[in-house]
Amino acid sequence: MMKFRERPIQIVLVIITLVMTIFRFLLNENGRVSPDSIRYLRFAHNLPVIDNTTTPLGYPLAIRFFTFFGLDEFWGSKAIGIMAFLFIIIFTWRKKFFFRESVILCSLFSFLSIFSFTMSEALTLPFAFLFLYVSALIIEGKLERRNAIFYLTLSLIALYNVRYSSLFIIGGTGLFGLVFYKRKYASPFIISGIIGGTFVVLYKFLFIDYFNENYVNEALEIGLxxxxxxxxxxxxxxxxxxxxxxxxxxxxxxxxxxxxxxxxxxxxxxxxxxxxxxxxxxxxxxxxxxxxxxxxxxxxxxxxxxxxxxxxxxxxxxxxxxxxxxxxxxxxxxxx
Structure with a gap:
């Protein structure tokens, strides 16, 4: 059976994915920008003024950060997508955390589209990998007690500050600890879930309600x-x-x-x-x-x-x- 060198194939696949990510928004008539993307770009442009709470602060802040290097908001969002892809590849390679699978995963059309799109999903992916990595260390017993709670909570809060839908991940983390409460690793998941849930409540009252008291009601009306x-x-x-x-x-x-x-x-x-x-x-x-x-x-x-x-x-x-x-x-x- 014919055998191929794996490492060159991985390198070529990473390069092709990177190039296709760039071509994906360069050759798109809208530059992979949607009406929701415009909201992010406007949010980032107006910072430090908060003009809406429809989205968390994480992604607009990241876009704003890249503007300090001479990029405008549009190119800053594209830089985030490219950096997110490179971070995932380098991180999984250095940590030996599903590196081969991550290369395959990032080369799929769905992920390639995410990296080229001006949306917060691109910034969510690196934090999602960090969250999964920390969780795996806790379950395997390589991260315990205070360090486990600290890093798991930090990853949950980071995810929520990029996408509100990470609320489900926070709930799932706490639920996992409750279901397996007899296991040694249960307490970090329970405590982190509680802290993450508390952060969500405080975020709602101290940030969202301060700028838009009707945000939750308006969001619920969409699903009626x-x-x-x-x-x-x-x-x-x-x-x-x-x-x-x-x-x-x-x-x-x-x-x-x-x-x-x-x-x-x-x-x-x-x-x-x-x-x-x-x-x-x-x-x-x-x-x-x-x-x-x-x-x-x-x-x-x-x-x-x-x-x-x-x-x-x-x-x-x-x-x-x-x-x-x-x-x-x-x-x-x-x-x-």
Whole structure:
């Protein structure tokens, strides 16, 4: 069987991903900017004046930081995406934390689109990796007591300051500790979840309400729809989230959405099959509690859990095992 050197392939894949990320916004007619992106750019431009609380401070502050180096807000947002990608690659390589899987993950079209998009997801990803890394150290017993609580709480607060949806991750962290309260590592997750929840409450009363008292009511009004519609949107959202190639459906509808939902649904079935056939480790179980409501954490746990079952080949060679073995097992397993 033909063997390939793995390291050169990884280097080439990283370079191609970086170049395609740049081309993704250079060749896009809108520069990968949406109406929500304009809100971020305006927020960053007006700092230190706070003109809205629709978004947390983290991403606008990061954009503002890059303007001190001669970039405007638009190019500052693109620099954040590129730096986020490079951070993930360098961090996982130095820490030996799912480096191979991270290279594959970041090269997927969904992640490439995130890095090129002027949205807070790009800044969320590095903090999400740090959060998963700290959590894994705690579960493995390599980080204990005060240090565990401090770093886990810090990562949760950092995530929330970039995206409000990280509230679900904070809740999942505390819930994981409560469910496994008899384990040695339970207390850091419980305490960090409580501290993170307290921070969210204080953030709401001391920051959000100060600038916009009606923010929560306005946000809740957006979701006032019949249950039948919400269930359909939930299923569509799950299928889109689990699609590793296309991260958003066409708002205008059409036959393309059936393909997008179909790929995601097949991926869900594949994951369910693997989870039923193989028992999850404690680290894998934790990822289920903290998937949040965005597609990047769904993809995190998809790639990471698959890699736990089918380890990629050792450094120095690349053979058609690893992820390919996963799908071969999924396809042939039920009929073997």
């Amino acid at each position: 729809h019949p249950t039948s519609r919400l269930l359909i949107e939930l299923l569509q959202g799950l299928c889109t989230s689990f699609n590793p190639f296309i991260h958003i459906s066409d708002p205008g509808g059409g036959i393309i959405n059936y393909a997008i939902y179909g790929i995601g649904f097949i991926n869900i079935l594949a994951i369910v099959y693997v989870f039923i056939k193989y028992r999850l480790t404690e680290t894998e179980t934790f990822l289920h509690f903290c998937r949040g409501n965005r597609h990047y954490l769904f993809l995190f746990h998809t790639v990471f859990l698959f890699s736990q079952r089918y380890r990629l080949p050792a450094a120095g060679s690349f053979q058609p095992s690893g992820m390919a073995g996963v799908f071969q097992e999924i396809i042939s397993g039920p009929f073997a």
